Amino acid sequence: MIKELQVELFRFDSKVDYLPYYKTYTIEYKQRDTVLSLLNKINSIDKFGFEATVDFNIKINNLYMNVNELIVNIVDATSNEFKIEPISIYRATQDLIIDKKDFLEKIVTFKEYITPMDMDEYAKNYELDYYASNTYDINRDYIGDHSLLIASDVIEQNPKLKEDVLKFISNVDNGIWYHTSLQNRVFNYDTSKEHKIKSLLSMLPKVTYSGISASTNIKTHHADISQFFEGFNIASFDGLNKNSSSSMIKESKANYVDISLKYEDLAPYSTLVSKNFSLKIAGNILIQAKDENADFIVVRGKSDVMLFDGEQKRIEKAVGREINLPVISQEQFVKLLEGEKNSSLLGFDKHKVKISFL
Template identity: 25%
Template sequence: MECKLELSVFRFDAKTDFLPYYKKHFITIDRSLSVNDLFALIQSEDCSFDYPKGKLAALKINGKALFSDASIDGIITSFGKSLTLEPLNTKHVTKDMIINTDDFYKSFALIETLVDIKDKALFEQYIIYHYASSVLDLIEGFQGDALFAFAYDMMQKHPERKREILEIVANEHTGVFLHVRLCKKIYPCGADVEKKITELKNEVMKLRPFANPLVEKFSHYIDLL
């Protein structure tokens, strides 16, 4: 079944533009298709538009981070037919929906020596969690929720490296206690990831049985953003 969508699409080319802007599109699309297909239709109307491809391609729709293989039907059910399409992080844009992900992989580097190289593919599957967090733009060097979920997974896979992993994420300035709940910022809600991060915090508390009250206060404040 086809439907008509009203889109506000983020546009910015780091090579030529001074400021970003939003371009309006009215697209008719079959509800059974995906956001990837929607991107292709936008590009057919404006050949200068660009977007990420591949299984890890992702974006934000109405402020929520998601992978672009999500179905249009599900998007309409959750968000309606008036949609704002943005890259995962507007501060790291290179071209329209494409961003520089160096900071994401910099987080992986913190734990890289403790895991197998093939584990990197699992880390990459958490990319939307990294860019969904409000903390990322507020705390320089924030390790990110992708790393925290991945760290939990790696403790299960490499229990002999558990203490070393926990020491990394226990950093009171950039680590796991700056995490804030992401359910309202992810589509669909990542309850399983929240559970992993909560259990990771509990493991850190066993290793270091104290909490920084300022960190906890900051976390509660960011939760409201």
């Protein structure tokens, strides 16, 4: 069966363009067509910069992937409207082609431990692990998840190098502490890579810290709604485990503000070496919700409220922008839906950002 895709394609020539722009296309595709075949079809209509090989990587609808992925699988996971971009807009040179110098230079830092042939293999296989990281968007000096995966291989193959390699990857300015999970950013992500990185973290000296939780599992019962939010715009932060409150928000008759950063990792280990890194991640989430006209954001639980609400003044300073966005937990939202209006019973009297809609 032949179906149609609506495509927005990133266009940019670093030699002549000041800003990127997008061109739109309607493209037909079949069940077994890949992203590469899609790019080839567009290129036959309108020439643009990309590499017509199965090793090429791009970003579609905020998911990073290889062009060998099937179009139907991406449609099932997202929609039939594709926004196609390079894996790093920051390093784009010609449309979907980027300058990979920074990625390759960080592989070369392991030259004492790996062969030139190994370097070529890592360059071919670990490109997405570097550019898809949310950490890369915030800290360009980050050594990259590809470096952590190389480090894991080096230690596994030669345990005598363990201390040297761990010292190298645990730099307080750009090391492993700033890692953020790729599981919600890379299409069909190989989770064994995340296990390797967590194994590296477990090899480092244990440090007790009072930072944000690495994971937050919130259980909220189904609300018996008596108080609706019709006319409100409500966003959510659902975290790595996708503890989504989207259905509750939609049931409340509010407009659900679907932000692309809702499944991000808050980098809990970064609090061991940096006061501001997690604040910047939280700030980007709040700014996106604010810019999408959210009246407030629903987060997972108390730990998130402590960060997004309790630290919002510090967050504003870290990102250099006023935010002033109310933050409530899923549990508080359920109570609101069930008709509770007492600010102190809801815990809103303890919030730093005033809940103005009560």
